Amino acid sequence: MQRPALLIIDMQNDFILEGRPLRVASAPVVIPKCRELLDAFRAKGLPVFHIVRVHRKDGSDVEITRKELFRKQPFAVEGTAGAAIADPLAPHPGEYVVPKVRMSAFIGTELDLMLRTLGITDLVIAGVQTPNCIRTTAFDAIAYNYPVVLARDATGAQSDEIHDANVRDMQNIGVRTMTVRDLIATL
Amino acid sequence: MQRPALLIIDMQNDFILEGRPLRVASAPVVIPKCRELLDAFRAKGLPVFHIVRVHRKDGSDVEITRKELFRKQPFAVEGTAGAAIADPLAPHPGEYVVPKVRMSAFIGTELDLMLRTLGITDLVIAGVQTPNCIRTTAFDAIAYNYPVVLARDATGAQSDEIHDANVRDMQNIGVRTMTVRDLIATL
Numbered sequence: 625m626q627r628p629a630l631l632i633i634d635m636q637n638d639f640i641l642e643g644r645p646l647r648v649a650s651a652p653v654v655i656p657k658c659r660e661l662l663d664a665f666r667a668k669g670l671p672v673f674h675i676v677r678v679h680r681k682d683g684s685d686v687e688i689t690r691k692e693l694f695r696k697q698p699f700a701v702e703g704t705a706g707a708a709i710a711d712p713l714a715p716h717p718g719e720y721v722v723p724k725v726r727m728s729a730f731i732g733t734e735l736d737l738m739l740r741t742l743g744i745t746d747l748v749i750a751g752v753q754t755p756n757c758i759r760t761t762a763f764d765a766i767a768y769n770y771p772v773v774l775a776r777d778a779t780g781a782q783s784d785e786i787h788d789a790n791v792r793d794m795q796n797i798g799v800r801t802m803t804v805r806d807l808i809a810t811l
Numbered sequence: 812m813q814r815p816a817l818l819i820i821d822m823q824n825d826f827i828l829e830g831r832p833l834r835v836a837s838a839p840v841v842i843p844k845c846r847e848l849l850d851a852f853r854a855k856g857l858p859v860f861h862i863v864r865v866h867r868k869d870g871s872d873v874e875i876t877r878k879e880l881f882r883k884q885p886f887a888v889e890g891t892a893g894a895a896i897a898d899p900l901a902p903h904p905g906e907y908v909v910p911k912v913r914m915s916a917f918i919g920t921e922l923d924l925m926l927r928t929l930g931i932t933d934l935v936i937a938g939v940q941t942p943n944c945i946r947t948t949a950f951d952a953i954a955y956n957y958p959v960v961l962a963r964d965a966t967g968a969q970s971d972e973i974h975d976a977n978v979r980d981m982q983n984i985g986v987r988t989m990t991v992r993d994l995i996a997t998l
Contacts, residue, residue, distance in 0.1 A: 688956040688958060689958070689985025731951075755980040760954075763947050766874055767914065767947075769875040786979075789973075789977075793942040793973070798877065799876075
């Protein structure tokens with residue numbers, strides 16, 4: 625990887641903390657692995673993007689299929705503790721925070737423009753959850769011609785089976801997968 | 812569904828005919844089911860979009876992860892029989908043919924603009940293959956706020972297991988799934 629950037633996706637309290645309704649089951653495993661990656665990118669001075677879902681309080685920017693869910697149980701609302709990035713992964717000055725209102729980090733955001741501007745050649749993807757925000761972002765990254773390495777143990781879903789099925793589909797379209805350990809060794 | 816449109820995706824000879832290197836295994840089952848849907852939309856005078864992958868002969872528009880594959884074995888090349896839509900599903904005059912160079916029918920195409928212009932309220936998705944062009948199109952459709960019905964027996968993958976795992980993930984984000992038979996009854 626010539627000039628990789630790390631994308632850490634949706635590692636926010638509403639999706640991570642125990643007891644939150646939208647918590648992803650694999651969060652406890654994923655958090656420390658994301659932290660290892662983050663530390664490695666920081667140590668090398670490589671760009672880090674924190675991609676976060678942030679919704680308006682009135683829910684007017686929520687997907688059509690989640691309007692009802694949001695009405696009953698608002699999530700990732702701007703300015704709330706639930707929308708904040710989990711403490712162990714809190715952004716440092718100089719790292720990029722990119723808010724989004726959809727699953728893919730490329731839809732309606734400045735991400736592609738920033739990656740081009742920074743001369744990024746490769747993307748390392750981590751965070752939650754595998755079938756949704758991780759996968760749509762990986763597929764869009766390939767569509768935009770960025771080689772992708774999925775940090776497979778720094779991503780997760782509601783079950784290992786869902787995670788594994790999605791990792792396989794991503795591998796089938798040319799997404800590389802590596803463990804955090806092996807990935808850090810290549811930086 | 813108030814004003815649905817049918818999207819038939821990638822039902823082209825290179826992905827459908829026996830012996831073609833990129834043939835999707837479920838094609839023989841999917842073709843007649845797509846035809847049933849097509850006949851029903853035609854009978855009701857509802858809009859039909861044939862979404863097709865079409866590449867330049869030099870492969871300059873192919874995804875970064877498929878460049879090597881295309882070099883060895885070109886597929887869906889403009890003007891070739893391989894890029895043509897399978898005979899039983901050949902477009903009628905007045906139906907829309909939308910070429911694309913990526914998996915999602917929304918990336919780099921006029922699809923969203925056409926759907927808005929026609930006042931389409933719902934999308935019915937059929938074709939191949941489930942984990943790639945079908946799923947990316949369904950996820951993007953939801954992102955653009957179109958309710959989606961996946962015609963589950965008019966889509967397919969290289970195995971039933973891959974198909975089923977992807978259908979479940981789509982259901983989990985709010986994609987409705989119906990059989991062709993039930994779907995036609997609602998038109």
